[in-house]
Amino acid sequence: MIRVLVVDDHAIVRQGLEQLLGTADDIELVGTAGDGEQACALAGELRPDVVLMDLAMPVVDGVRATARITTELPAARVVVLTSYGDESRIMDALDAGAQGYLLKHTDPDALLDGIRAAHTGGAPLDPRAGRVLLDRRHRAPASRELTQRESEVLTLVAEGLANKQIARRLGITERTVKAHLTNAFQGIGVSDRVQAALWAREHLHPTER
Structure with a gap:
């Protein structure tokens, strides 16, 4: 069971998400x-698997709350x-540690699938957010060529796939996966898993398996 905490300053949105x-x-x-602020307190108490986070909120906004929770x-x-x-909000949220970025007009089934994807280590992104990140990557090409294992x-x-799944797929340890990711992030000039994905x-083709 995926345990979810919903954070939004509009009661009608919270109720709609609860029904969904x-x-x-x-x-x-x-x-x-x-x-x-309430989100950070509840997250510490309830230990949710996934937090659905609004951005524009009173007391503490969604970006700062995201940074605190992920830390x-x-x-x-x-x-x-x-x-x-908009680009600035997308980048601020992802830089704060958000695993995904979806817009409220997202189809209900797509939102549920996004929660499931985030829970397993995926990065659910609205196409607009994806375009912003790809544009950033096009403006910042890889600083060095990746090794074959880093590409895999x-x-x-x-x-x-999450790190543990990658380790099983490639027959290596989870620690080795983390080391390859650290090197790959530096090589392609990204700072998080979402941008790397x-x-x-x-840029990469699926590996032959």
């Missing part, structure tokens, strides 16, 4: 918060769910 999550057999709503609870996956699709690891990241989808 209630239709999924594998997802459980464990709590709701109306601002970022204090590294296992929690924050998926931004907002009305804002990045390809599997792009498929949505998008870079790989744009």
